Amino acid sequence: MDYYIFEIQQFCHRIRSLNKVIKAYDEKIEQAYRSNEDYEMFQSFPGAGPSIGPRLMAFFGGDRDKFKSVNEVLKISEIAPVTIQSGKMNIVRRRFLCDRFTQLSFVEFANNSIRSSIWAHEFYYHKKALNIPHFTILRALAYKWIRIMYRCWKTRTPYNEKTYLEVLEKRQPAWFQKFVN
Structure with missing residues (x-):
């Protein structure tokens, strides 16, 4: 017993x-x-916090020439879906063989942003009402956030929720219609 x-x-x-x-x-x-x-x-990104903020910063880095386009960022971050086409068959699915830590960092950030960002909250609950699975919605939300982050990173501009809400009011996506009215 003493051994244990x-x-x-x-x-x-x-x-x-x-x-x-x-x-x-x-x-x-x-x-x-x-x-x-x-x-x-x-x-400035809502929901980044002291643990995810450094992970996002480490992913993007300081070299603004590292990524040539936002599509490159989406592919390297492993958030962009994979499209498989053959004849009439067309399948879009998530990436399975990937850097899970990077992918998870963006998904965790997207999940945190639901509580901190008005439009992210509305996007999530609109998709949830359509019976889309939780992690599918988070990957879609991460996809949107990466596009925003890339733009902020390239221009060295902090994120501003009010500015993005104004852009959404002009574009009027389907999930935002209910939010505006």
């Missing part, structure tokens, strides 16, 4: 040591994130 107590104590000691290392890394990441010139821009 000793083993449990060893595991607890390892966990405490790892927690100290993780805390040190978190502090370094936070410091690098806050000192980056793009901090204000990535912090």
Whole structure:
């Protein structure tokens, strides 16, 4: 019986040591994130927060010539769907063989944005009313957010919800009609 107590104590000691290392890394990441010139821009995205903001910033990086177009960003982020065509058959599906961490970072951000962004909230609940599965909606929302992020990143402009709502009022997408009226 003493053997198990000793083993449990060893595991607890390892966990405490790892927690100290993780805390040190978190502090370094936070410091690098806050000192980056793009901090204000990535912090402006509703729902980015202290854990997802640095992940988004790391994905985009500081080199504005890294991505030639938003479509390239969508493919590299693994959010863009895959289209399979053969004759009359046309299938559009999500990517399965991909960098799950990057894909999940954008999906997590999209999920957080539902609580912080008016239009993201309306988009999500409009699609939910159409019985579209939760993660399918989040990937579609992430797709929209990446397009917005790319534009902000390229122009070094922080995101402004009011500006985007004005754009949506002009475009009047179907899911936004109910929100405006």
